[in-house]
Amino acid sequence: MNLGSRSVGIPAVIGVCVAIAFSLCAAHAETPLERGTYLMRGIVGCGNCHTPKGPDGHALQDQELAGGVVFRTPGFDAVAGNITPDPATGIGNWTDDQIVDAIRNGKRPDGTTIGPPMPIEFYRNMSDTDVRALVAYLRTVKPIAHTLAKSTYKAPLPASYGPTVTHVPDTSPDNRIAYGHYLSTIAHCMECHTPRAHGQLETSELGAGGQELPVFPVGVVISSNLTPANPEGIAHWTDAEVETAITDGVRPEGRRLVRTMAFDWYRNMRKPDLDMLVAYLRTLKPATP
Numbered sequence: 001m002n003l004g005s006r007s008v009g010i011p012a013v014i015g016v017c018v019a020i021a022f023s024l025c026a027a028h029a030e031t032p033l034e035r036g037t038y039l040m041r042g043i044v045g046c047g048n049c050h051t052p053k054g055p056d057g058h059a060l061q062d063q064e065l066a067g068g069v070v071f072r073t074p075g076f077d078a079v080a081g082n083i084t085p086d087p088a089t090g091i092g093n094w095t096d097d098q099i100v101d102a103i104r105n106g107k108r109p110d111g112t113t114i115g116p117p118m119p120i121e122f123y124r125n126m127s128d129t130d131v132r133a134l135v136a137y138l139r140t141v142k143p144i145a146h147t148l149a150k151s152t153y154k155a156p157l158p159a160s161y162g163p164t165v166t167h168v169p170d171t172s173p174d175n176r177i178a179y180g181h182y183l184s185t186i187a188h189c190m191e192c193h194t195p196r197a198h199g200q201l202e203t204s205e206l207g208a209g210g211q212e213l214p215v216f217p218v219g220v221v222i223s224s225n226l227t228p229a230n231p232e233g234i235a236h237w238t239d240a241e242v243e244t245a246i247t248d249g250v251r252p253e254g255r256r257l258v259r260t261m262a263f264d265w266y267r268n269m270r271k272p273d274l275d276m277l278v279a280y281l282r283t284l285k286p287a288t289p
Contacts, residue, residue: 032129036137039130043187043273045265046134049080049117057216057259066090066144071117071214075199078117078151086143099135104165113157119188120161121201126186127170155199173276180280183273189281192223192260195289202289207281210289213260221258229286242281243274 030038040046051059052068067082067090085092091099098109106113106120114120123131171182184190195202195210202208209225228235234242241252249263250256257263269277 032133032136033140035130036133036135038268038270039134039186040137042265042268042270043183043277044130044134045187045262046083048262048265050083053216053259059264063144063146065138065141066146067148068146069216073212073214075155076116076151076153078115078153079148081114082144082146082148083138084141084144084146085139086145089145089147090143091138092143096132096135099138100131101164103131103134104168106161113159115151115153115157117191119191122185122188122191124161124165125168125182127168127182129170130186131168173272176276176279177283180276180278183277184280187262187266187277189226193226205287205289207284208287208289215258215260221260225288226281227284227287229288234281239275239278242278246274246277 047059047065049069049071050065050067051061052063052066053059065083067080069080071078071080082090084090087093091102094102094109101107102109102114103123104120104126105124106115106118108114126134171179173179190201190206192211192213193207193209195205195208207226208229209223211223212220213223215221224230225233227233234245237245237252244250244252245257245263247263247267247269249259249261
């Protein structure tokens with residue numbers, strides 16, 4: 001073969017380079033299980049509610065996702081479900097689609113509605129890629145037989161949280177603010193850090209805090225205002241200080257945050273994701289509850 005007998009144009013060379021680069025990226029792309037592991041042990045942090053905790057408030061990892069944590073508020077006594085693959089007391093008999101429907105639409109296979117504090121309003125925006133990745137991880141969890149009491153609510157739960165979500169596209173990390181917003185959504189930051197009126201989020205005051213949140217095992221804490229309207233809040237912290245609060249649960253002056261904040265999980269976030277999350281938080285408009 002005479003390689004010198006044919007001229008190769010620049011577009012063809014570029015095409016070959018792009019193809020090689022794509023192949024290399026694809027070879028190193030995360031599998032659904034790898035992505036699900038990162039999300040579950042990081043920013044989504046399901047274990048913050050669904051893994052039983054010891055007297056010191058730390059999650060008991062040998063009982064991962066076995067449920068039983070009780071959240072007591074004036075409106076409900078909610079018991080976090082067993083989401084291990086145990087077929088009798090967990091989700092072992094649920095199909096992948098049924099698990100996705102529970103996460104994004106708040107519906108169990110029997111048609112009943114999953115109530116708060118499950119942040120369905122935010123999980124409705126979880127991408128197909130990420131929600132399927134969570135399912136891949138859940139399939140690997142150790143099955144634990146753990147029969148639980150039922151949650152009780154003083155007001156009837158809604159028949160639905162809106163139109164059934166069947167498809168959510170990925171958000172590209174190339175857009176730092178948009179991806180930071182997405183990360184804050186699947187981390188459900190604003191579920192706690194936005195005031196509520198009659199049970200509904202006051203979206204015009206996004207990030208303004210002011211909610212009373214239950215603290216394990218007893219007590220309440222008032223969520224912080226994350227917007228620039230709070231002179232003692234993150235608007236005056238450096239990015240590094242904000243990230244330390246998120247991952248280590250420590251404010252700049254050294255005061256520790258309560259474990260209602262899922263920093264035991266957030267500390268596993270990758271630095272680029274942390275940077276984009278903080279970049280989004282910087283865009284919140286000033287608001288007070």
